[in-house]
Amino acid sequence: MKNTTLVLTTVTALLGAALAGAGFVVYSGVYNVGATAQHLQPVHSLLETTMRNSVRWRARHIETPALDDAPRRQRGAALYRDHCVQCHGAPGVAQSDIGKSMQPVPGPLVDALQRWRPREIYWITRHGIKMSGMPAWQFRLDDEALWDVVAFVATLPTLSPQAYAQMTQAAGAAPQRSPAAAPLRAGDVERGKLALGQYACQACHTIPGITSALPNVGPPLQGLASRSLIAGKLVNTPDNLVLWVRDPKAVKPQTAMPDMGVSELDARDMAAYLATLR
Ligand code: HEC
Ligand code: HEC
Numbered sequence: 001m002k003n004t005t006l007v008l009t010t011v012t013a014l015l016g017a018a019l020a021g022a023g024f025v026v027y028s029g030v031y032n033v034g035a036t037a038q039h040l041q042p043v044h045s046l047l048e049t050t051m052r053n054s055v056r057w058r059a060r061h062i063e064t065p066a067l068d069d070a071p072r073r074q075r076g077a078a079l080y081r082d083h084c085v086q087c088h089g090a091p092g093v094a095q096s097d098i099g100k101s102m103q104p105v106p107g108p109l110v111d112a113l114q115r116w117r118p119r120e121i122y123w124i125t126r127h128g129i130k131m132s133g134m135p136a137w138q139f140r141l142d143d144e145a146l147w148d149v150v151a152f153v154a155t156l157p158t159l160s161p162q163a164y165a166q167m168t169q170a171a172g173a174a175p176q177r178s179p180a181a182a183p184l185r186a187g188d189v190e191r192g193k194l195a196l197g198q199y200a201c202q203a204c205h206t207i208p209g210i211t212s213a214l215p216n217v218g219p220p221l222q223g224l225a226s227r228s229l230i231a232g233k234l235v236n237t238p239d240n241l242v243l244w245v246r247d248p249k250a251v252k253p254q255t256a257m258p259d260m261g262v263s264e265l266d267a268r269d270m271a272a273y274l275a276t277l278r
Pocket of ligand 2: 196199200201202203204205217218219220221224227229230231232244245252254255256257258260262270
């Protein structure tokens with residue numbers, strides 16, 4: 001009996017100390033969030049291991065198409081040059097200043113195949129990595145384009161700086177294969193929710209269901225479905241909502257809401273989600 005009491009008291013005391021410690025770190029401001037302050041090695045390893053296992057687990061059922069195909073790699077070279085080199089660099093090419101000063105710093109992908117299977121590189125490119133600055137590409141590159149980039153990343157270890165320069169010059173313009181080219185269909189509520197986040201709408205609007213800093217730059221979108229007008233101008237119909245989201249200046253030339261480059265398909269999906277906000 002005595003022993004049980006002692007154990008319980010010790011556990012409670014330890015839990016209390018842990019909570020007090022965590023509270024101190026959160027509320028005192030001692031933790032340096034600056035990107036110039038490196039993570040401690042154990043913290044870095046912990047984050048890296050969590051990320052690695054998350055990617056492996058999530059990518060485990062993805063089927064890899066044939067990647068050993070010259071036209072595919074050529075298309076991938078153009079996509080890599082346009083979308084990846086700024087942050088990751090390439091043989092003979094340094095990252096841009098933004099890429100260099102990020103924390104964690106995006107590494108050259110020359111050795112990516114030593115750490116990742118192609119399907120994992122595909123997953124990372126499609127979904128991005130939260131809290132690292134690695135963007136998700138699924139709303140900008142369709143599946144074939146994603147695999148083209150993966151095929152190219154897989155050839156990076158074999159490319160000399162000269163070969164990289166030649167290949168990216170010869171590749172010409174990157175193929176325009178955004179997922180937006182898919183045939184139109186009825187709006188998809190779940191995909192619309194994802195699209196709102198991927199077009200950064202929550203940077204200005206507080207939107208129910210989407211995590212954000214609760215900004216107030218644009219009006220909160222809570223209850224949008226019950227409003228009779230959009231932006232005080234347009235009758236609130238699904239088509240008008242698509243029109244507004246895609247080209248707000250066409251509706252209201254002085255508006256502070258920018259054109260976010262939303263495709264018709266993505267705007268319809270967003271409208272489907274926004275229609276659920278009563
Ligand atoms: C805005 C900067 C940025 C751009 C653009 C970018 N990335 Fe990243 N990428 C990152 C960051 C930051 C990381 C995370 C590094 C870490 O956690 O160690 C990362 C990680 C990765 C990783 C995992 C790397 C590893 O070795 O563990 C892969 C693979 C990757 N990116 C592929 C790509 C591809 C392909 C593109 C182009 C379609 C791309 N990235 C564009 C910033 C970027
Ligand atoms: C840079 C800030 C900013 C971003 C990003 C932004 N908006 Fe807006 N939005 C505004 C502002 C400001 C208004 C008010 C416009 C007005 O009435 O002239 C507005 C108005 C709206 C309205 C009308 C709201 C109402 O109450 O009538 C909708 C709907 C909307 N935005 C949707 C979106 C969607 C969807 C996205 C992402 C594709 C987005 N916004 C991105 C600033 C932004």
